[in-house]
Amino acid sequence: MPNSEPSTQRSSLQTLRGLLPFLRPYRRQFIYAGIALLIAASATLAIPAAFRQMIDLGFGSSGDRQIHDVNLTFLALFGVATILGIATAARFYMVSWLGERVTADIRNAVYSHVVTQSPQFFETTQTGEVLSRLTTDTTLIQTVVGTSISMALRNLLLMSGGLIMLFVTSVKLSILIIVMLAMVVLPIILFGRRVRQLSRDSQDKIADASAIAGEILNAMPTVQAYTHEQIEARRFSGFVENAFGTAMRRIRARSLLTMMAILLVFGAIVFVLWLGANAVMDGRMSGGQLGQFILYASIVAGALGALSEVMGDAQRAAGATERLLELLAAHSPIQNPAHPAMLPARSSQSAGGARLSLEAVSFSYPSRPGTLSVADLTLEVAAGQTVAIVGASGAGKTSLFQLLLRFYDPQSGVIRLDGVPIRDLHLHDLRQAIGIVPQDTVIFSANAMENIRYGKPEATDAEVMQAARLAAAHEFIERLPEGYASFLGERGVRLSGGQRQRIAIARALLKNPPLLLLDEATSALDAESERLVQGALEVAMQGRTTLIIAHRLATVQRADRIIVMEHGKIVETGNHATLVEQNGVYARLAALQFNLDTQEQPTTP
Template identity: 75%
Template structure:
């Protein structure tokens, strides 16, 4: 039976192999790095032999012959060093390039994958944790690809070549040293497993702290309004200290691993060299051979010590790779079909919409239906308001239309085509939305509005801003349309942010327009301006309006009243007031009896 530790170790050995798809495109660079690596290793292994020749033939001779040998072997030694320097520099350049290139590819791949995930993914994953994986974890992988793999291969070559040369120099001493080295491997493997587990724990603690910090930094006005600066600072400090404690346990384990490896390796070598010194005294070995043996033994010992270091780095990277692969393995339940259908040619008066028996539960709330047997037909060019108390399912309905979620039962037809049979980009390009919580990006006003249609000209952006009553306030900004709006639009009022969002939707010019409390953040004057702009924008397209303020929906074609995920009433304002049902009670609260 496999223990958890064993299964974790197996996973770690196979995890780094999962990076191969990212390495394959750069086979030529790996080949060049490999050639440089082999040349550098051969040059390193040639140094002890050059020393042996220099000692035995140079110092062993007399007069002119001895001086000639010394000159020759010193020149040879310098030549070897030059080759070693060039090959090492080439290896460093190539593997560093590979580390940077592969890391950039991984970051791009993970980010590109994450932005395609459905909202369900972000219900359970904090954005700060994703950012930690994109930065900290990829840096560890960069270290392995850009340094550790090269170091590991180099030291494997030096270890193998060094062992061969040791046996050529002295079979007896080499057999003894090999036996001693086998004993060294056991503690390295044992402690290596512990280092890997601690490395994964350390990365998890850092990710937790990053996620918490990201959340708090995005809510600074709230934190300061409730005077929680010290509390949040202490909470972050506590998490950082926890991460520090975990990191220190990892460092202690790695330090112990390094210490044990060095002591055992050099202890074995010293013992073998003691035997070699006695062999020279007895005349069974030359001084040059002993010098050569010492240098090869040092190379073998150094390569083992370096491999133990690399093993620690590789195990940290294995933990980081696991976390990145977890992100890449996440499959969004919302996918475009393999063979998508096309939308019919758009009519001049907008899109038709048909909802058939929709049933939907949020993944985080499987027992409470957000929509229940909801059916509705909306004609092209019709303006329909959706009203009801909080939690009635109004915003959920919009999320269904955008296919951010799929219903567990039922169908949504846009111009007669099931939206699950459309390419996601085709569907969403046909829909414009003005959300209740407007998102403003860290860019200028021009680019924020152009987000509605990436290829729009400056003139088209300005025209959309005019329609949304945003042009005047943008012109008054210090740099007009080139003014930076601040992270999340902190330099704008709520009403200004809302008008930017409306301009964005108008620029998109979609056949179906969704307005989620589009005028909720506006003052009376702005609301009047935007309302007239929206009414003009509704011409020639189908519009759905979510509204809590019923004054904004009196002039729509139909009002749909929702409660508990179901449609309970449909009609005009006058018809629904006359029915004296839920709408009439909502109207009575806002306008007084009978609106």
């Protein structure tokens, strides 16, 4: 993730300004909430004045006049309470709606932004951390938008109005209490930055724990196979305890801040009220005035205490906002061109296949800038041709596929599809023209029908079933408990490796692209399934340009051309027979496989 250290120097308010783009669309709702807030605050501030009238006029008069004044005062109080109740309910509804709506918008914005990032982003960012930011951090922001902002404004209004009414009631006592209450600001300033940094650290620790949990839960078969359950439980416990320790430091800082604020505020109030009580006894102030002053002082003190709590929430939300804004500020190096070019029109998607050319392409991964994965590679593939790419692990085969899909851009050289540089194409147009069956099959938590339809969302059920037949998947899908409606489990855990591979092949065939990339597409199949899929792939490859990464010679031998890669370069090219005769890298790989295949044959007793 980007370095966040400089951002910790910014104030909470500066950081929370980053939420303004998400708040602006709902100005009308904020206005409604503000009106309700003003009415509720005004009603609250009217209550002490009503009490003063009750004490001075009601209890100060006698007979019928006293009863009349008391009745009127209590009727007025009930009216104020009714207004207060209605306005408070309206305010609560509006700000709660705003909190939920803005949080949903932020989650959508962050998720939509993250899914557009290139693989380079996910080389350095754990998915568990992203999920933590989408859940825990947005919940903190929901608290601020849906509660804390409203509480802050409410208490600012109450404090401001209360201070004004304190001066109206008694200038001398008001000056004394303000001077003493001003002392509360100092600890808030001193501890504010500390609490904010600890809040940020606490969220980071929680994200670390979420990331490690997600990684282990996705690898449970391996964990259990190596009997690492207790080891991983202890490792996760370490992360949790680390997060707990950081949270406790934050809680201690906030507790100290709250304690100091309460002691100073109420100590000041008690001292000033003692002076007021002496003024009443000396006749310099009426009982109603003192009662009014007490209530307004309580309102001001309560508002100030609530503001210190809100400040703590704001500190936590500022840390969460920083983390979310970091995600939104991350820009993928793979961008659509300002004026995208168009691929040549086709009479049908598979007519003739796509023409592919690579001109002096060199590429190294951002995480390994000193190592070339593809080195000065030049390759021409005619439309409709099938080219097999072989080589040892690390030769650059998969890197080549990632460049064709423009998951990365090469540092030098040009890749063209039908004569158009792929950098000039819109990413959607480029990837729509390419179908891929990856080595690591991805099965989504959905039924078989939807997993295959992922290749073409608008496909009919009949088209999905036809693609499954071509991939030799129809029969085993039909045997599932609910056929094509059968849920395949998270990551396809209810299927065998070969079945998952055939689902992925069906998905690519349904897409029906002019360029097909097969990355060890038959690697997880048994001999019978491989024979079925191989026949289906041969039909699918007709009239379509196909690049195949494969080690099995059964696949390689059927290719129009074989290129052999080593250290990112093409070292040999030709067909199976000519490459074996050259007695080079390919011949060595072929000899190794023949030996392995011979060793795997069952012996006759």
